[in-house]
Amino acid sequence: MAKANCPLPTSNLSEILDKYKQSPGSLLEILREAQAINGYLSREVLQLIAEELGIPESKVYGVATFYSLFKTTPTGQYIIRICESAPCHIRGAQDVLATIEKTLGIKPGETTPDGKFSLEFTSCLGLCGVAPAMMINDQVFGNLTGDRVREIINSF
Amino acid sequence: MNLYRAHVLICGGAGCLSSGCKAVLDKFNTELKAHNLQDEINVVETGCIGTCDLGPVMVVYPEGIFYQKVAPEDVTEIIEEHLIKGRYVTRLLYERPASGEQIPFYNEINFFRKQQRIALRNVGLINPEVIEEYIAQDGYLALGKVLSTYTPEQVIQVLKDSGLRGRGGAGFPTGLKWEFTKNAPGDQKYVICNADEGDPGAFMDRSVLEGDPHSVIEAMTIAGYAVGANQGYIYVRAEYPLAVQRLEDAIKKAHEFGMLGENIFGTGFSFDLEIRVGAGAFVCGEETALLASIEGKRGEPRPKPPFPASQGLWGKPTLINNVETFANIPVIINRGADWFKQIGTEKSKGTKVFALAGKVNNTGLVEVPMGTTLREVIFELGGGIPNHKRFKAAQTGGPSGGCLTEKDLDQPMDYESLVAAGSMMGSGGLIVMDEDNCMVDVARFFLEFTQDESCGKCTPCRVGTKRMLEILTKITQGKGEEKDLELLEELATSIKATALCGLGQSAPNPVLSTIRNFRDEYLAHIREKRCPAKVCRALLQYSISSELCKGCGLCARNCPENAISGEPKKPYTIDQEKCIKCGNCLDKCPFNAITLK
Structure with a gap:
């Protein structure tokens, strides 16, 4: 994932828009690919998408904020998504979360000051067989304990 | 083609990935080369073998020896001892939880021996990225058979005769759904695979998509032929990046082989597939919300009727089935409705995949005939409760279902009997809880989830679940009153009756079911300000x-x-x-x- 503070690469965005403009219902695809450029969807990006697709900005914003994986504020280089759904909960996800919070000094929804890590909750990752589990960007980690999670974070 | 004297199947499911199977796989490949055995022994990265907690796991054929918790350091020993000298590496064998007895053979481990795999037939057996391996397992045979010898009506008749019902939760007869879609007026129709598996504790769909993606593609194409659709969509959650990647790969290969796209098998029938990736909203598993999401809108549900079979995607007749349902279909076509309906109970035919999670020795996926008892699943396949703890409850149907207790252990599990026991089949998640779990906390937890995932469109769900959550939180903090239980039941009843979609209608179920089965535990929190399981922090x-x-x-x-x-x-x-x-x-x-x- 690109750094959070790099400038808006309009050329990439217009490529994405050109690719999807003709196929109806591809707002989610556009938002996902647009988000991949900067790691989040800035106000300017949403405005541009709305203009190009000829739909109200409020609608684009409404869709972007409905889905939990779209971000309208900058995120860290690595997003730690900790699963707090029932199977992870009953196998001690709270303790894992407490360790991450302590190690990084951030709470869910926050980003470390150096912009390296963001911490958030995720819905079930389907890794219930190895609960408690988490993802860092696209990488999966299971059977977490306090020690293991510290080790994993330090390896990034 | 190379003939190998041994095959090493290494699980590449997400569970084993998380415990480091890639490093084991790489080490195998380099070590085999170092021993100059690469032409004699074939290493296959398969989908999920099923026993996630024991990962990384592997099975070595022709003997069928099962190794668990394999680390890269163990690889040389496996090659030198097992593959060269023919001696098993005993320290990596499976041990029966209660007795510690070692069981070397995959087929003799209860977890595998007691399964009957239809939907999961190829998962953990083939390399999902090699289409030839799927074809070698009778893959695309059913599609060929249907396109060359069946009329659409005949396909639907087979499904109706088989008694197959939807595996996503509601259990609606699949053949009927296909027939409704086929008979709905309209030239343009769609087939959708609901792969937005969101129920906490259910991961069978992920396993099928990652381990046998072609089975879904084949079944969707059959569905397209039967209902008269030329376009399909697979709506898969973004939380499953490996599933998305395997599907993309499988669709590409099916195209190259002429099994998807224009003029399939030269029969003149054309059908194509597109993947749509979700963006993190549980409610999108509800079919009308899913349609809205594919159309690029907020994933909010709408009232039914009209059902998607008559007005679905872009207002056109649309067939929506779940992943596990689709995965059953090629087998039903190949082996016939009579074979399929022998399996299971009177009203629930075939098998069901259960995802065992929580406080159970063998977590992972098991596929058993409908009607298997909870006791068999938890104690025989699952190997019982760890650390000699006592079984307390099992949640089925995730946040929409309810809990089963000791008295239900010998109930055969099928759609009807689970409802009769106050729970539901749902998508097959089975979360096992032991004496250390507090049922009030569990109910609060599930409600917190549905509250959070409520889309906010209808008032009963948006406001009602919030009020219920406040009351439950109060109880877990020792501030509850006895009249709260009555209030909870009253709120639950009206939310169930008035919410717009399945999410809201079923959200109160875990609360009702825990009040019914564990009233004493609620009362201990309320009257004695005590949490018997020692979970609720404020009361400790x-x-x-x-x-x-x-x-x-x-x-x-x-x-x-x-x-x-x-x-x-x-x-x-x-x-x-x-x-x-x-x-x-x-x-x-x-x-x-x-x-x-």
């Missing part, structure tokens, strides 16, 4: 026994709130006002002088 009290305490001060040094004080060599005390109940002191005390009430 840590204290130091003045007899056992040696005054070493270790607890005080480890207390993050400085709530423990005392003089060296004299008993210490805990200031209950300052205590945050983190439990650090209890863990650190070398003399077991700290008790938890």
